[in-house]
Amino acid sequence: MVDVLDPDLISDLPQSIIETILIQLPIRDAVKTSLLSSKWRYKWSSITQLVFDEKCVPNVHDRDIVQKSVVEFITRLLFLHHGPIHKFQITNTSLQSCSAINQWILFLSRNDIKDLNLELGDGEFFRMPSCLFSCKKLTRLELSRCELDPPVGFNGFSCLTYLNLHQVLISPEAIESLISSCPLLESLSLSYFDCLALTVCAPNLKYLCLEGEFKEICLVDTPLLVEVSVAMYMTDVAEHIEQSSNGNFVKLLGGVPKLERLVGLIDFTKYLSIGNDLGHLSIMYNNLEVIEMYQVSFDDMKEILVVLRLITNSPNLKELHISGSSNATNVSYWQNLDLWEKGFLSDSILSQLKLVKLTEMSGLPHEINFIKFLLGSSPVLETMSIVPCMYDLEGQLRMVVELMKFRRASTKAEVYFIRGD
Secondary structure (H helix, E strand, O other): OOOOOOOOOOOOOOHHHHHHHHOOOOHHHHHHHHHOOHHHOOOHHHOOEEEEOHHHOOOOOOHHHHHHHHHHHHHHHHHHOOOOOOEEEEOOOOOOOOOHHHHHHHHHHOOOOOEEEEEOOOOOOEEOOHHHHHOOOOOEEEEEEEEOOOOOOOOOOOOOOEEEEEEEEOOHHHHHHHHHOOOOOOEEEEEEEEEEEEEEEOOOOOEEEEEEEEEEEEEEOOOOOOEEEEEOOOOOHHHHHHHOOOOHHHHHHOOOOOOOEEEEOOOHHHHHHOOOOOOOOOOOOOOOOEEEEEEEOOOOHHHHHHHHHHHHOOOOOOEEEEEEOOOOOOHHHHOOHHHHHOHHHHOOOOOOOOEEEEEEEOOOHHHHHHHHHHHHHOOOOOEEEEEEOOOOHHHHHHHHHHHOOOOOOOOOOEEEEOOOO
């Protein structure tokens, strides 16, 4: 009687299914499958997604050894690979700038690369080779600690939908040209840019994240934006005031009618308040459901007006997160309290607001009136949580006393006062 071997069901699977399995493994383990049998020797060599992360780094502490090992591993893998490479990613490997990267980019530019992510470690900024700009099928590009200098005659990435540049050296003219020459761009993230006056022209843009020391931000032809997150890092407020001939609020948020979520981080409300006459805003944010504004100076009347105008011009607002500035001590904090009795506030109804989170509250008059306004104007409010400044015990007590007096438009509203340690 002859024994019949069990069929090798996995090895006989279609290559597309085997690739789906292999790309779930760390790249070193995927390559090691070549040792399983003669059938598996080259199975890994045609996978279209190559991801190199900390799992492909040798477990040694010598940085030079790690660098050499990673470079040799990637170079050899690309040499043995055949077929298209749709995704190439290097993250968390501590890889430094080296000449081998030029050859990798050249190889990828000839192999239908669509998704390229290079996150290099500390050290010299890597100058991207010109062959990057011949990757015409790119749909996603993420670069960190690089220099970019698009060649003369570069007409953009016609298929690119996602662009993320972190600590990238590029001229202001080049970054604006790059953005505007990617007609399908939907998501843009720029971080750690210094002294950049940026104009964004991207008619299909939906998601925008900016972090850096920007001189100016102007959104032009961005009607589809649904989410904006900005951190400004304003080192010289006086310079910003001098440079702003028009209202920053209108230049940045005046043309985004479909906005759904707005996150303002460091110095954002201060930037929006410069050069503005916020007595009237022509735009209504009918789709805006979430507003997060951090480090709001309630001792600055213009910043207070920025927040109030955003809230009152967002009829479908559901969530509001506000963080106060913990060092607000300006005497104007005790002045201009008649603001809270003005018509545009007394007539305002926040008919959809359900969740409010307030942090770093000091218990000074404008903050107290802001809380009073929210409670009295939100008929469906469910939860308001207040986290006071940790060390201001007098302000905490004052807030508790005042909160007990305020009328609540919502019978379901629950107010949580969370004391600091």
